[in-house]
Amino acid sequence: MAKKAAGRPAKYWLFKSEADCYSIDHLAKEKNQTTFWDGVRNYQARNMLRDDVQPGDGVLFYHSNSDPLAVAGICEVVRAGYPDHTAFDKSAQHYDAKSSPDNPTWYMVDLKLVKKFEQQVTRDQLKAEPALDKMVVLQKGSRLSIMPVTAEEWKTVCRLGGVKLPM
DNA sequence: GCCAACGTTGGC
């Protein structure tokens, strides 16, 4: 467990990834099971990565555009927001000419895998849970790839995933 | 600064 961010209790987030593109199994194979979360190109999500997401925060790893749609496990933020260098790389998929090292537009954080759920928690399960009916990811039209999660929602999803009060 | 057109996301 990384040390907590100074000055505030842990917050919780949901990070979306297309399972075809980068799934929790990819993360599990990374060195130290840690990766940088690059490619976010949306200002609202950027603001959260840059300003709000802190080491020690909990992250639900959600598979979008996959079958099944599901929370696959939980991660921990191990590095706070810093410039997304893939935006500077012309050969990268998410290259952005408007972002420069001197004045970066886009940010990323580092994530470490905490636990892949034995049984992933499907979107249908989430929807069936009254405690989660306000969860941002379940709201119609919510397309952000980074979303806030309440402590209650975090606990509920962890319980559904068979993880006992991990953090 | 408005808003129509367009592109993308992502659940279904």
Next chain:
DNA sequence: GCCAACGTTGGC
């Protein structure tokens, strides 16, 4: 594959 929702672009 469809389409609703949303973000961005660009003409005016």
